[in-house]
Every structure is written in structure tokens, then in C-alpha cells.
Amino acid sequence: MPSSQARADRAPDPDTGPLSTDGKTAYSTVRFSVQPSTLDPSYLDGVDQAVRPLSRP
Secondary structure, eight states: OHHHHHHHHTOOOTTSSSBOTTSSOBOOOOOOSSOGGGSOTTHHHHHHHHHGGGOOO
16 A cells, blocks of 8 residues: 555645535545455555545544
8 A cells, every 4th residue: 555655645635626515525536556356355454544644633
């Protein structure tokens, strides 16, 4: 997930982009270099960690 984290660090301001009308939900596209179905389910922990900086308290 290091490449995902690097991209999350460069993510645009969370106030921009595809947001729900109430501003509480953002939409994003995630791409993998391999088929996610071939990964151990624990890969989701890495995804969660990579996008954590994008969440608001």
C-alpha cells in the first residue's frame, strides 16, 4: 500500500471533488495493480490506512 499512501498524501483538498449534497460523503476511484480478489482480505487494512488522512473528524 505504500504507493496508495503516497497518492493519498497528494490528494486534493477534501472540500473539492465529488461530494454528496450534505458534504459528508466523498466518492473516489481505487485502482489496483493486481486483481483485488487475488489478495488476502487483510489488504483492506492497508486501504483503510491509506485513506485515513482524507477523513475528517
